[in-house]
Amino acid sequence: MDWIAADWGTTHLQLWEMEADGTVLNTMLSDQGMGVLLPEDYEPTLLGLLRNRLPTDRTTPVIACGMVGARQGWIEAPYAPVPAAPPSAAIAVRPKLRDPRLAVHVLPGMSQASPADVMRGEEVRISGVLAEEPDFDGIVCLPGLHTIWAQISAGEVVSFRTFMTAELVKLLSTQSVLRLSVGQEGWDEAEFQAGLDRGLSTPAALASDAFRLRAEALLDDLPSEAARARLWGLLIGVELAAAKPYWLGQAVRIVGVEDPVKLYSAALAKQGVQATSRDWEAMTLAGLGAARRTLLERA
């Protein structure tokens, strides 16, 4: 093992044991996210997962991104303001450790002054896209609980914009009156497409179109998978209406896990934009790997 890649978010910690050439030796997933940890818990959490796998004859670097660097995380890694290249290890923050076998480098997130916006973790995936395509000029779209659209030019993040789209779908379908009518599984592609059209053309009607799913379930027995697909379509359609400057006539890379990437790819294709998708894990490792290289160059 040459180094350790860590994606340490609010709800999860994922670790990859890496060789110098980028080969993944081992991966570990834990539910010990920032949300359940105090600052003094982070080092024991790492050591508990890595146990006796750590080399004892040298210090192994851990390159970490995500909420671990938030004010309420392990140690605050202040946001790098855009425009800027995605943060490298040169501005990572290093918590003090008791165990000499580990050296942890926490990468900062990025911020935008106006309109105010922040990200923590997505900038590493953007760095991964740039590691693959150093001359990329265009848009990186990162769907997750929140979707971030980032404008990339000359190796820098020029501007970005966050949408709470998937979190709204989740809240509406599990916590609101719609939970009685919107399923957590199943799909109806025609309803997704109808929702997309409606959201894009009439975004202001969202709070009314959402309730209509409940009314159609009561009056017309709308199936729960149809309601689910239309709700996703509505919310993504409304997002696309506002994010138009981020995709119209642009080269777009979508970085995420399988299902959301499919939804955004389909939604953009409907608008005539052929986005290229990139795997979330691969871009995370490419981005953390790029930070690992800056560390070596500085050494």
Add this chain to the structure above:
Amino acid sequence: MDWIAADWGTTHLQLWEMEADGTVLNTMLSDQGMGVLLPEDYEPTLLGLLRNRLPTDRTTPVIACGMVGARQGWIEAPYAPVPAAPPSAAIAVRPKLRDPRLAVHVLPGMSQASPADVMRGEEVRISGVLAEEPDFDGIVCLPGLHTIWAQISAGEVVSFRTFMTAELVKLLSTQSVLRLSVGQEGWDEAEFQAGLDRGLSTPAALASDAFRLRAEALLDDLPSEAARARLWGLLIGVELAAAKPYWLGQAVRIVGVEDPVKLYSAALAKQGVQATSRDWEAMTLAGLGAARRTLLERA
């Protein structure tokens, strides 16, 4: 006591002991809403609240509205489709009771075929507005967890439209990442007005403007009461953008409790619409009282 008015919703039951002339003798509020009751629980719940206050020499009518008449309530009172006058006691549904001292009349809600929509309870408040102003021609706006806009003409509900506005505010401010930045108390009128303008002019940006509250809290120390007021402004602004046919150049009556009525009145006033407000309880009793009169006329 001549009759009993009952507003039986999902989370609460409110009872009013009424004299024939509309005088309120006594009011009772209970948390025994539809959500926690099985069909066999409703009669004991009523009797438990009324105890030995019921006359024994005659049958006292109870006029009830709300989710008590839903499929999952006491007894289903099928929706009356619009266009139609608000349901009267003539089409109320009567559950069988064991106790001869009570006769319960459950009023139906109203439905709309296209776009699909439903209401249960609000139609009684509309009936109350018509009891006060029989010739009213215009819009009744009923803010609550959901806001309903109803078009009234010739004593009938012609069409209506439901928006999940307050439920979205509640979910975003208590269950989403915004809960860390949006307060449950306090107010900033300038932020409310700014949110209104933004929501009305750029409704598609909602999922992004909402996240901006979190980013401004992190980067600019946006106070939680300012975030709360702007979130309300955004959501009501987006609603007004879609509901424009329901208020532009219309006579509007707003029926609700104090705080939401103030917000909607201020939002409409900003658009040049001077809405008249009506008290929620008074309109409930006027509407249930109108149903009581149809009962007497039929007897």
